[in-house]
Amino acid sequence: MQTTDGDEEFREYVRTRGPALLRAAHQLTGHPLDAEDLLQSALTKTYLAWERIEDRGALDGYVRRAMVNINISQWRRRKLEEYPSDELPETTAETVAFGDVHELLEQALDELPERMRAAIVLRYYEDMTEPEIAKTLGISVGTVKSTVSRGMAKLRAALGLSPR
Template sequence: MQTTGREDEFREYVRARGPALLRAAHQLTGHPLDAEDLLQNALTKTYLAWDRIEDRGALDGYVRRAMVNINISQWRRRKLEEYPSDELPEVTTVAAQDVAGDVHELLEQALDELPERMRAAIVLRYYEDMTEPEIARTLGISVGTVKSTVSRAMAKLRSALGLQT
């Protein structure tokens, strides 16, 4: 079976950038299997648009944007998964954990506990180094909402990591 230049070029792109894109997908979803699904869906959309993407240097941005859009669509379709309860769950603090543990692992856990919009805003701001206006366009929210969302998310992360200021 002979492949086209388009398929070879796409395959090479996925080989070269796949691991980094998977890490970004994992930061957006918080779950490894969901991240794989999200990336696969975004790469499918990218492949279908491959001939229309003239600037090959913008491919990562195209795929990341597709991942964010797909993830937002999934949020909107998802039913409420949390239900009110008469009893509060037992609270565990990071201070009670082994502080000498892997800081990266603690941060990953704290990120996983954030609501999805907060996690997406933090990932786009600090992992993808996007500006607030770029995040607002990507998430379809106002710049003010981005600022307040990032601020509240950082406060939650500081609290979860025992870094109250």
């Protein structure tokens, strides 16, 4: 198989941006293996469109948008896997070491609904503006604001922080 300059350019892009894109995928999915699958699917779509993408500076946005779209499609196909219960699990109050905060935050993010998690990840991990998030998720700016606000309140509660 003969490689082209575009193939090598794509390989270099994946080598340099892959780790950052994988972190974004992990934040979207909440699970390392799902993140790898999501990124692989997004990179496949990007590779297939590689010659049509004129603005190479917008590649990260293209891949992130593909990841969000693929993730949303998976939410819609996924059957309900969790069922409500009359009993809540017992919780204990523990003193949390600083090193554990990251792990607790990851767990709290995993417990958020998919769209809420995506909005928070795009806002605080990807540093996107509310209009950019609205466009990416296909929702209104007002919905982004309320979703992020409710999500942050849930995260604060899950981490035992005072509400703002």
